[in-house]
Amino acid sequence: MTPETNRSTTSLTPRSLTPTSRTPGLTWLRGDLHNHCEKPELFKEHLAGGVERLDFAALTNHAQKPVFFTQHEMIERGRQRYPDFPLFFGLEWNAAGGRHANVVFPHSSEEAAHAYALSRAHDRHVEGSDPDITRALQQLSQIDPAPVLFFNHPEPGDWSTQVLDQYLDPRHSVRIAIGLEAVHGHQAQPRGVRFDHDQYPGCAVGGLADHVYEKGLPLALLANSDFHVHKQAKEYDYPLGVFNHTRVGVAAAGSPDSNDILDAIRAGRTCACQGHWLDLIDFSISASGSPGSALIGDTWSCGAASRLTISLQATEALQSVDLIGRLSVEDTTSVVRQFGPQPVGPTNLIFEVPPAASGHLRLRVISRSHERPAPGQTAAKAFFTSAILLNSLTV
Ligand SMILES: [Zn+2]
């Protein structure tokens, strides 16, 4: 089957997704936007369980694997089997400049054709292609609505601030690069936990995420499994939704559809989650006498003294709750407040934001227990919100 004959099955009807939890104004959905199935006969096993643990997923094979160019057949089968589960067509792109970036395409009759065209034109591992950042982004910018791109597993050496800056250059006509994996995939394997949360460039204080926030840009922090079902018999890894997953905050009103999910990711309205031990009830800034509030992904530009409200619900004790960011563009990003250990159950915290604050604030929560689903590793588990920007000026 060619991508062109795939039209009838690629659009989804809106549905009521099962909310993970609610924040005032938002419903949190769980998803996984980075995983691989290179044996079509295993695709049923690949999705099994994941469709119950998650609200949406993307399949994101590599273009140097021949199976990639028949990925639309797997996607079609998955959608037929689970018609109410948003299953995105994605690609783990051997990117220009860095190593791997995922591109996730909005549902359309042309989604596979767009992904195959990008690979043939601009993938480092596809013969004859031209891996150029500007030309690749230009090609993606022609697609309406635009796909989303995020930087994958940023181990030391994979992605640099200089290369990120090229992707984020405001002279690109459409903002395509919108997210970053805050943590590594493969969390059941030693390579997944090789770097702790203070060292890993995706989530470290003053690391790649903070570099983007310091530019005044929203950025979606993501956690994905990078599950490879075809390698499961050889070396166990966590299947979809068992451990790493991304929570995406969609507007609480109405029934979200696949476009709402991508819109929320574009807006940076996400949390990167390792395991299922913490729900975010509130993370927002407001000021008395000032209308409205800023949610994750928003820019708060009130200027007056304001209040950040943090509300959590935990099923495990918390080792630490840290607020990361800066309150002046003259500062470097740091931990601006350590709230310390917290017990199981609800945690409600307040941080006073001074007048004229400019910068960003994001939350890092670490569990006390290092236990994870078995079989797996023994290591700290983290929960990261994406940032709220403070009156930032885009540079
Ligand atoms: Zn990769």
Ligand SMILES: [Zn+2]
């Ligand atoms: Zn991968």
